[in-house]
Amino acid sequence: MLAIAGIFYELQLVTGNLYSALALLSADNNYNRRVSELAIILVIDPGSRLTGYGVIAHQGAKFTYLGSGCIKLADHDFPIRLKMIYQGISQLVEQFSPDSFAIEKVFMAHNPDSALKLGQARGAAIVGASMAELPVYEYSARQIKQAVVGNGGADKSQVQHMVKNILKLPGTPQADAADALAIAICHAHSEQNLIKLAGSASKTVRGRLRK
Numbered sequence: 001m002l003a004i005a006g007i008f009y010e011l012q013l014v015t016g017n018l019y020s021a022l023a024l025l026s027a028d029n030n031y032n033r034r035v036s037e038l039a040i041i042l043v044i045d046p047g048s049r050l051t052g053y054g055v056i057a058h059q060g061a062k063f064t065y066l067g068s069g070c071i072k073l074a075d076h077d078f079p080i081r082l083k084m085i086y087q088g089i090s091q092l093v094e095q096f097s098p099d100s101f102a103i104e105k106v107f108m109a110h111n112p113d114s115a116l117k118l119g120q121a122r123g124a125a126i127v128g129a130s131m132a133e134l135p136v137y138e139y140s141a142r143q144i145k146q147a148v149v150g151n152g153g154a155d156k157s158q159v160q161h162m163v164k165n166i167l168k169l170p171g172t173p174q175a176d177a178a179d180a181l182a183i184a185i186c187h188a189h190s191e192q193n194l195i196k197l198a199g200s201a202s203k204t205v206r207g208r209l210r211k
Contacts, residue, residue, distance in 0.1 A: 040066065041187055042098035042134070044089065044125045045179040048117040049074040051085055051125070052176030055096045056167065058188040065167040066096060068177035078117065082124040089128030101129035102137040102187040104144065104179070139186050144179075147186035 038059045045052035051073060055066040071088040073081040092098075103126065106119050129136050142152035148162045160178040163169070166185055173181060 039100065039188075039191070040096055040098045041100050041102060041184045042089075042092055042096060042129070043102045043180045043184040043187070044085075044129075045104060045176050045183065046085070046118060046121040046125050047073075047176065048078065048081060048114070048121050050176055051088070051121065052174075052178075052180040053088070053092060054177055054180035054184050055092070055098065056181065056184045056188065058191075060192060063167055063185065063188065065169060065181070068173055068181055070174065070176050078120075082120060085121055085124040086128045089125055090132070093129070093132040093134065098134060100137060100187065101126075101132075101134040102139065102183050103129075104183055105138045105140045107141060137187055137190070139183060139190070144182050144186040147189045148182045 038057055040055065040057050043054045045054075051071040052068070053071065054068040057064040057066055071084060073084055076084065103122060106115070106122060126136055139147075145154040145159060146152040148154075148166070149158050151158070154162075156175050156178070159182050160172050160175065163178045163181045163185065164172050167181065172178070
């Protein structure tokens with residue numbers, strides 16, 4: 001069995017949180033979108049020794065925290081770690097039934113060996129999501145920090161603080177889980193912006209047609 005820290009505690013809360021999300025979002029008359037369009041996002045913050053994950057539900061600008069934690073990999077040979085990441089993604093997909101998958105883009109590290117291992121960890125996670133037929137989205141660290149904190153150069157403590165506030169968490173999430181949740185928030189904002197742009201374009205076209 002995989003050592004996914006916090007997953008058993010979180011999974012006990014998933015059903016209740018999801019029903020709460022549905023009830024909350026369906027009661028909000030500011031949105032015309034149906035509850036069936038509630039989107040669940042699974043996000044991974046990959047690492048060769050510790051891989052963070054986060055899951056949120058969102059509809060428009062409303063977010064509901066569903067779970068987060070870490071897949072601990074440090075005590076195993078590297079090929080086994082990659083296998084554990086893949087299996088961990090499969091377990092999370094089965095449990096949460098997400099609609100999309102998001103991950104941070106690869107960055108240039110000072111240590112080439114570390115960069116190579118990070119890239120392989122990302123690859124294992126992306127394959128896991130792709131095998132589940134999930135659309136995969138990638139965001140740079142600057143994009144994520146800008147979306148969550150409003151500052152592309154924010155530090156980890158600022159990201160943790162904003163994630164806690166945005167998702168209304170009772171405590172500050174650990175760094176790797178907070179990074180994953182931040183990616184989820186970034187992706188939700190990105191989707192919402194695209195919907196707004198599409199709506200604006202539609203209104204413009206209809207306006208022109210009426211002339």
